[in-house]
Amino acid sequence: MTEFTAIETYEGLVQAANALRDGDGPVAVDAERASGFRYSQRAYLIQVYRRGAGTFLFDPPPIGDFRPLQEAIGDVEWVLHAASQDLACLREVGLDPSTIFDTELAARLLGREKVGLGAVVEDILGITLAKEHSAADWSTRPLPQSWLKYAALDVDLLVDVRDALANELVEADKTEIARQEFDAVLHREAKPAPADPWRRLSGIHSVRIPRNLAVARELWRARDEFAIETDIAPGRIIPDASIVAVAHELPRTRRALSELRTFSGRASRTELDRWWAAVERGLATTDLPPVRQPGDSLPPPRSWAQRKPEADARLRAARAAMMAVAEEHHMPVENLLTPELLRRVAWTPPNADAASIGSALADLGARPWQIEATAQIIADAFVEASQSSDPASEQVS
Known part of the structure; x- marks a missing residue:
């Protein structure tokens, strides 16, 4: 049985980088984080495979400087599965590809129903790949041998999968589509941090009084600060449900907070002074948050029929047309065009012609192949929706 070890030294990294430089073809890359356990999204293990070189496992924290590896493979195509999940933590240590092949995205574009790595x-x-360690705490040290074996298998087969999918893309005449999609993932800008991240608390929509929201906000901030200090996932300190429960109850004393049964979590009592100070700030502040946050988000489509019926008609007609096009392309409709983009042009449409629709989609970030495949279809659907809702057209008919 093969024994796997994680490279922990800069010298070991240099030797591995030299071997990978001398390998053949694309490199398979994967990263393991400790999501749900740690506050950070850093990589706690990086796996790299290349034909002619073999598989190498790297322990990022003790290595620190990954420049030799970047110099060795930076210009080679990287094969990743669900690249958008790993690119940020790879870039954090200085690993950044120039081109990628995303096996999950390729599987989606080819119309596969199951696109997880194991299924593909x-x-x-x-x-058959065992996935029993996919949700493990990869910040654990030392890493068990079974975990290292699992991690190695994630990249050992990835280049073979890439080659098979690349052939299927050629047969389906989707090579250029895939190239544009891979490039979009590689160069996608990170979303800006929300102005009020505490509003993402699960269940916060049930809190509708500014004072109660202020308490929730202060508790979220206190928890976030403690999570950063300890590098522990916030939900493992006190869950969102506990913060929302306190916001509803508004305990007026430290003792009342400690006796609140719905206020739970591993640090709910050990850090009680911290949480009570946050509650006090929320109760005393004059900076009360509004119940609703202004923004450019669209209302949920289920409300369109009452709020803006003409937009609802456009969206319904375009959705039906898009479903038909997606079936022709043998891919999920959300890969044909991001639903948010369709909703935006339906809510505030440009002129109902393909050129105007295409220009609007391009401004929103649609790829050229998506515009070519959908702009005329959407324009026709908008015209049809307008005619069907026009009383004059009904009288003529």
Whole structure:
């Protein structure tokens, strides 16, 4: 049985980088984080495979400087599965590809129903991957041998999967589509941090009084500060439900907070002074947050029929047309065009012609192939929706 070890030294990294430089073809890359356990989204293990070189596992924290590896493979195509999940933590240590092949995205574009790595590997190669360590705490040290084996297998087969999917993309005449999609993932800008991140608390929509929202906000801030200090996932300190429960109850004393049964979590009592200070700030502040936050988000489509019926008609007509086009392309409709983009042009439409629709979609970030495939369809659907809702057209008919 092969024993796997994680490289922990700069010298070991240099040796591995030299071997990978001398390998053949694209490199398979994967990263393991400790989501749900740690506050940070840093990589706690990085796996790299290249034909002719083999598989290498790297322990990022003790290595620190990954420049030799970047110099060795930076100009080679990187094969990743669900690249958008790993690019940020790879870039954090200085690893940044110039081109990528995303096996999950390729599987989506080819219309596969199951696109998880295990399902794709089994479907293409007939090999079953065990996924029992996918949600493990990868900040654990030392890493168990079974975890290292699991991590190595994630990249050992990825280049073979890439080659098979690339052939299928050629057969389906989707190579250029995939190239544009991969490039969009690689160069997608990170979303700006929300102005009020505490509003993402699960269940916060049930709190509708400014004073109560202020308490929730102060508790969220206190929890976030403590999570950063300890590098522990916020939900493992006190869950969102506990913060929302306190916001509803508004305990007026430290003792009342401690006796609140719905206020739970591993640090709900050990850090009680911290939480009570936050509650006091929320109760005393004059900076009360509004119940609703102004923004450019659209109302939920279920409300369109009453709020803006003409937009609802456009959206319904375009959705039906898009479903038909997606079936023709044998891919999910959300890959044909991001639903948010369709909603935006339906809510505030440009002129109902393909050129205007295409220009609006381009401004929103749609890729050229998406515009070519959908702009005329959307324009026709908007015209149809307008005519069907026009009383004059009904009288003529």
